Amino acid sequence: MNALLRSVPITWKNLSRRTLRTVLTVAGIAVATFLFSFVESMRDGVRRATEAGAAETRLVVYRKNRFCPFTSKLPQSYERTIRDVPGVKSAVPVKIVVNNCRASLDVVTFRGVPDEGFMEDHLQGASLRSGSLADWKSRSDAVIVGSALADRRRLRAGDRFDAAGVRTLVAGIFDSDDAQDQNVAYAHLGFLQETAERGGTGGIVTQFNVEVTDPSKLEDVAAAIDERLAHDQFPTTTRPESAFVARAARDVIALVSFAGIVGWASLAAVFALIANAIALAVRDRVRDHAILQTLGWTGMDIAWMVVLEAGMLGAAGGAIGAVAAYAAIGFAKLNFTMEGVSIGVTSSASVTAIGILLATALGAVAGLAPAWTASRREIVQGFRTA
Amino acid sequence: MSAIECRNLRKDYVRGEEVIQTLQDVDIDIEAGSFVALMGPSGSGKTTLLNLLAGIDRPTGGTIEIGGQDIGDLNRNGLAAWRSTHVGYIFQLYNLVPVLTAYENVELPLLLHRITAAERHERVADALSLVGLADRHEHYPRQLSGGQEQRVAIARAIVTRPTLILADEPTGDLDRASAANVMDLLVRLNREFGQTIVMVTHDPSTAARAGRTVHLDKGKIVDEPEHAHGHAHDHGEHRK
Ligand SMILES: Nc1ncnc2c1ncn2[C@@H]1O[C@H](COP(=O)(O)OP(=O)(O)OP(=O)(O)O)[C@@H](O)[C@H]1O
Ligand SMILES: [Mg+2]
Numbered sequence: 010m011n012a013l014l015r016s017v018p019i020t021w022k023n024l025s026r027r028t029l030r031t032v033l034t035v036a037g038i039a040v041a042t043f044l045f046s047f048v049e050s051m052r053d054g055v056r057r058a059t060e061a062g063a064a065e066t067r068l069v070v071y072r073k074n075r076f077c078p079f080t081s082k083l084p085q086s087y088e089r090t091i092r093d094v095p096g097v098k099s100a101v102p103v104k105i106v107v108n109n110c111r112a113s114l115d116v117v118t119f120r121g122v123p124d125e126g127f128m129e130d131h132l133q134g135a136s137l138r139s140g141s142l143a144d145w146k147s148r149s150d151a152v153i154v155g156s157a158l159a160d161r162r163r164l165r166a167g168d169r170f171d172a173a174g175v176r177t178l179v180a181g182i183f184d185s186d187d188a189q190d191q192n193v194a195y196a197h198l199g200f201l202q203e204t205a206e207r208g209g210t211g212g213i214v215t216q217f218n219v220e221v222t223d224p225s226k227l228e229d230v231a232a233a234i235d236e237r238l239a240h241d242q243f244p245t246t247t248r249p250e251s252a253f254v255a256r257a258a259r260d261v262i263a264l265v266s267f268a269g270i271v272g273w274a275s276l277a278a279v280f281a282l283i284a285n286a287i288a289l290a291v292r293d294r295v296r297d298h299a300i301l302q303t304l305g306w307t308g309m310d311i312a313w314m315v316v317l318e319a320g321m322l323g324a325a326g327g328a329i330g331a332v333a334a335y336a337a338i339g340f341a342k343l344n345f346t347m348e349g350v351s352i353g354v355t356s357s358a359s360v361t362a363i364g365i366l367l368a369t370a371l372g373a374v375a376g377l378a379p380a381w382t383a384s385r386r387e388i389v390q391g392f393r394t395a
Numbered sequence: 396m397s398a399i400e401c402r403n404l405r406k407d408y409v410r411g412e413e414v415i416q417t418l419q420d421v422d423i424d425i426e427a428g429s430f431v432a433l434m435g436p437s438g439s440g441k442t443t444l445l446n447l448l449a450g451i452d453r454p455t456g457g458t459i460e461i462g463g464q465d466i467g468d469l470n471r472n473g474l475a476a477w478r479s480t481h482v483g484y485i486f487q488l489y490n491l492v493p494v495l496t497a498y499e500n501v502e503l504p505l506l507l508h509r510i511t512a513a514e515r516h517e518r519v520a521d522a523l524s525l526v527g528l529a530d531r532h533e534h535y536p537r538q539l540s541g542g543q544e545q546r547v548a549i550a551r552a553i554v555t556r557p558t559l560i561l562a563d564e565p566t567g568d569l570d571r572a573s574a575a576n577v578m579d580l581l582v583r584l585n586r587e588f589g590q591t592i593v594m595v596t597h598d599p600s601t602a603a604r605a606g607r608t609v610h611l612d613k614g615k616i617v618d619e620p621e622h623a624h625g626h627a628h629d630h631g632e633h634r635k
């Protein structure tokens with residue numbers, strides 16, 4: 010039988026027939042890998058939301074030196090000024106009303122958008138799960154709600170939805186991969202301006218969402234917009250959307266990057282768990298290894314068996330933990346929302362694969378030292394020790 | 396032709412300052428197909444000699460030739476391969492792998508041989524039938540009696556059809572009936588299959604069933620009777 014394959018059945022039996030030991034070890038590895046994958050998914054979400062991609066085309070125009078939707082106030086009339094800046098493809102005035110400005114897991118963000126055009130464009134990359142755009146258009150207090158928010162608040166098309174003092178009717182629910190769409194309810198701009206300002210200052214918006222024609226000119230266009238409005242009554246600060254999110258979410262980002270330590274510590278735990286389990290197993294099996302070698306198995310066979318067992322433990326625990334994290338994240342639809350922007354924690358196949366691979370590799374590495382010891386032990390010494 | 400030729404065999408163990416001369420200038424010839432009992436007081440070096448013959452330990456000096464092969468010439472892996480085809484070892488305490496069934500224990504040495512799965516299965520089944528355990532394939536060692544465990548160990552030792560069987564007090568831990576059963580088996584292997592057997596024992600009546608007895612004392616071979624060589628079945632001294 011092939012030198013590598015012949016060890017597999019014995020290793021498998023050693024694992025599957027010492028159920029308690031195997032289950033405990035695998036459970037420990039699974040928990041640690043779960044933590045690692047979870048933390049990595051959060052970091053992944055932060056990266057995706059805040060790292061500028063080469064193809065980024067979106068800018069956010071905000072009131073200069075204001076950092077919360079409650080205080081960023083810009084005249085809607087800037088829309089035309091911004092649209093006139095060379096390189097701007099479109100500019101959409103957005104009114105944001107949040108029920109909580111701080112970072113929170115239950116934030117509702119109302120975005121007031123123009124009646125025509127914006128939602129049609131926006132829903133192209135997303136899919137309407139229920140309701141219809143026509144319903145939204147036909148009522149001034151209608152909103153279209155992101156799926157994470159809808160699931161959390163158990164909303165259906167046709168339900169009333171009140172938050173942050175805004176009373177609305179759900180006209181539709183949509184699924185989107187964009188983290189910014191998760192905790193959001195898109196309302197009519199005019200409606201939101203009226204309700205939110207209690208009839209006072211119509212024509213005021215929170216920000217403008219700008220699309221540029223050429224991603225390489227993103228920063229230039231941002232500078233040009235701010236330049237043009239610098240001497241107006243309400244000067245602006247324009248940033249790429251990723252930078253905008255990064256600024257708004259700095260607390261959460263700091264927390265998440267700190268949590269990265271937890272991720273790496275989890276990997277250290279995987280290593281320690283396997284190293285310990287294998288060291289004990291090898292000590293328990295000094296006699297078994299001496300028997301096998303008496304029968305003609307080589308030191309290399311023994312070493313391979315030990316590494317294989319360690320790798321299998323890592324692979325099993327890693328697979329359970331990483332897949333559980335994938336499922337849990339997919340199920341929980343976690344979003345950190347603050348100041349009206351969101352960072353999504355989404356499960357990804359690559360984070361899952363990395364979790365499984367790392368646990369397997371760490372397992373195999375943890376098995377190396379015990380494998381070496383076991384393979385070098387003299388047979389007679391093995392029988393005397395046992 | 397001699398199956399085994401040992402010349403000036405020495406084995407020292409070093410423990411701190413102290414050198415323990417476990418075997419000193421042992422010369423021994425064992426003929427192919429013979430059944431030899433190795434006797435001697437505790438600590439006289441019987442297990443040590445057996446381990447050297449099995450190639451699981453290396454002598455400090457001297458040579459061991461088995462079937463024309465000087466096993467001192469073999470490296471670690473060469474020796475392992477040699478063991479897997481030439482030697483079957485039976486221990487006093489059976490030494491079965493606890494996590495494997497009787498069948499799987501007997502299969503272990505065959506996993507190193509280039510034979511088909513079907514042939515492997517047939518050989519394991521044959522070996523277990525030969526030792527009278529055809530109905531115990533799926534039993535784990537802990538589910539067997541001592542005598543049954545030892546018979547599984549014998550099946551494991553003979554399943555590769557080795558030329559040399561080494562047994563270290565194979566009946567030392569068994570009750571009288573099980574011991575007799577195991578001895579019957581060894582005598583039969585020697586007679587019917589012509590396998591060379593070297594067996595350590597403390598019990599003179601067990602030794603009497605072998606064709607020849609070699610005495611060790613303090614690491615040396617002592618008063619080996621002249622002309623006592625030969626095959627077990629050449630002599631009428633064993634009972635059946
Ligand atoms: N690995 C070792 N390290 C140190 N001393 C050893 C080692 N192996 C054997 N000895 C010593 O060598 C001597 C012979 O041991 P051996 O096991 O060969 O005796 P034995 O004849 O088989 O005895 P018993 O009948 O009790 O099994 C003993 O004094 C023993 O302590
Ligand atoms: Mg002994």
